[in-house]
Amino acid sequence: MDFNRLISEAIGAQDLIFNDYKFHKNNQELHLNATLPFKKAICSKCNCELYQFHQWHSKTIRLPQMFMAQVVYLNLKFPRGKCYFCERVMPPQLSFVHPIFKTLSCSFVEKAGRIMEETTCAATARLLKIDRKHLWKIDQWRMKYLNQFLALPEDLDVSKMSADEVHFLTKRYKKREGPFSPKYYIQYITSPVCTAHSKVLSTAMGRSSVSLAKCLNVLSEEKLQEIQFFAIDMHQEFFNTVKRKCHNAEIAVDRFHLIQSLMETFNKLRIDEFKKAKKKKDEFQIGMLTAKRRFILMEKSPVLSTEEDNMLGKLKMLNTNINAGMLIVDYFHRVLDQKNYSKFQSMLKEWFGIVKTAKLDLFDKFAKKVQKYKTNIEAYIKSDLTTAISEGLNNKIKVVKRVGYNYRNPESFQNKILQRCGFLNSADIDCDFLFWHVPNPQV
Numbered sequence: 001m002d003f004n005r006l007i008s009e010a011i012g013a014q015d016l017i018f019n020d021y022k023f024h025k026n027n028q029e030l031h032l033n034a035t036l037p038f039k040k041a042i043c044s045k046c047n048c049e050l051y052q053f054h055q056w057h058s059k060t061i062r063l064p065q066m067f068m069a070q071v072v073y074l075n076l077k078f079p080r081g082k083c084y085f086c087e088r089v090m091p092p093q094l095s096f097v098h099p100i101f102k103t104l105s106c107s108f109v110e111k112a113g114r115i116m117e118e119t120t121c122a123a124t125a126r127l128l129k130i131d132r133k134h135l136w137k138i139d140q141w142r143m144k145y146l147n148q149f150l151a152l153p154e155d156l157d158v159s160k161m162s163a164d165e166v167h168f169l170t171k172r173y174k175k176r177e178g179p180f181s182p183k184y185y186i187q188y189i190t191s192p193v194c195t196a197h198s199k200v201l202s203t204a205m206g207r208s209s210v211s212l213a214k215c216l217n218v219l220s221e222e223k224l225q226e227i228q229f230f231a232i233d234m235h236q237e238f239f240n241t242v243k244r245k246c247h248n249a250e251i252a253v254d255r256f257h258l259i260q261s262l263m264e265t266f267n268k269l270r271i272d273e274f275k276k277a278k279k280k281k282d283e284f285q286i287g288m289l290t291a292k293r294r295f296i297l298m299e300k301s302p303v304l305s306t307e308e309d310n311m312l313g314k315l316k317m318l319n320t321n322i323n324a325g326m327l328i329v330d331y332f333h334r335v336l337d338q339k340n341y342s343k344f345q346s347m348l349k350e351w352f353g354i355v356k357t358a359k360l361d362l363f364d365k366f367a368k369k370v371q372k373y374k375t376n377i378e379a380y381i382k383s384d385l386t387t388a389i390s391e392g393l394n395n396k397i398k399v400v401k402r403v404g405y406n407y408r409n410p411e412s413f414q415n416k417i418l419q420r421c422g423f424l425n426s427a428d429i430d431c432d433f434l435f436w437h438v439p440n441p442q443v
């Protein structure tokens with residue numbers, strides 16, 4: 001067996017001759033010494049043979065982990081010579097060396113890149129024993145590079161879509177217009193999700209109708225008309241875009257957003273009651289209504305100890321508003337649980353009745369909102385869309401943001417979302433060639 005050839009081919013450099021090696025057992029470091037013979041050298045610029053040998057040069061290139069060796073270096077000796085074509089003294093072409101990260105092989109960069117599709121730069125840096133800032137640059141370059149191959153699968157099922165915005169940055173104004181103008185502004189990123197594949201299709205800065213329109217531009221006119229249900233939050237700008245672009249889509253208001261809005265309402269009620277209790281100096285109610293115990297009141301079927309359960313019972317007896325609020329919330333959950341359309345309608349009617357008898361201004365306001373979006377809520381029930389996917393993806397995006405210690409650069413954050421939650425990765429783009437060679441590396 002020709003080990004020389006095996007190793008040569010395995011690192012993507014067919015023409016090397018391996019002279020010797022040193023394996024440091026204590027730190028699993030392998031140093032390979034190899035030479036590129038002059039007769040195999042071709043001009044790095046014009047792929048033409050070199051004649052007239054000039055001198056030997058050497059460089060060290062990092063290779064991916066090999067067998068037990070965790071860190072592998074290739075000390076390469078290569079010749080320079082005159083090129084037949086351009087008539088200049090040229091270095092030879094070394095296509096297995098990465099054209100941007102010149103001390104690393106293409107295979108090392110691609111391997112690192114694929115690990116970073118799954119985990120953070122810091123974790124990859126520990127696994128591969130390399131500087132993490134270096135890896136960050138690799139990840140950025142690779143995402144940009146793969147972007148040119150980004151395409152949606154042809155059999156993409158877009159019948160059910162949803163769109164949401166994620167918080168990107170809260171920035172301080174450098175110059176404020178006046179003493180009462182806001183100090184901060186928030187930047188959002190809009191990301192439509194294809195529910196059947198649970199993937200983010202595209203991203204755009206902002207949360208305006210323009211942002212969503214920009215995102216939807218990745219879909220062909222035909223695909224846009226294939227959308228049957230589009231779940232969005234109660235945000236008028238998104239409504240307008242969906243109406244304008246997807247003529248066959250019924251707009252569904254997502255359960256997640258409804259519940260979010262409901263919980264905000266309930267929280268306001270809790271705060272109001274908390275203030276009242278403070279005025280009355282009712283220690284028990286203050287204790288039960290503080291933000292710290294919020295979860296007891298607000299979580300759907302929370303796990304409570306017997307003591308907490310008893311205390312909650314007592315609170316409900318003492319405070320009719322909170323009791324009514326909890327009842328409204330609980331019943332609303334049950335309304336949304338309905339799969340049967342006519343059952344849903346009758347239960348919703350009952351729910352409106354409950355809100356009416358409760359006579360709480362806050363919930364009256366919420367009920368008006370529900371009334372306004374009734375057809376959209378009905379569309380949600382009909383579509384059988386589950387929130388699990390959009391909610392899950394939203395969480396995933398938040399995790400991406402936190403794990404990256406918040407992104408500053410909108411482009412890199414958008415790429416990262418597409419890499420982790422969309423189609424911008426090696427699972428969806430055929431990029432095996434990058435192990436061997438990087439054509440047109442500049443992006």
Ligand SMILES: [Zn+2]
Nearest residue numbers: 043046083086
């Ligand atoms: Zn040349």
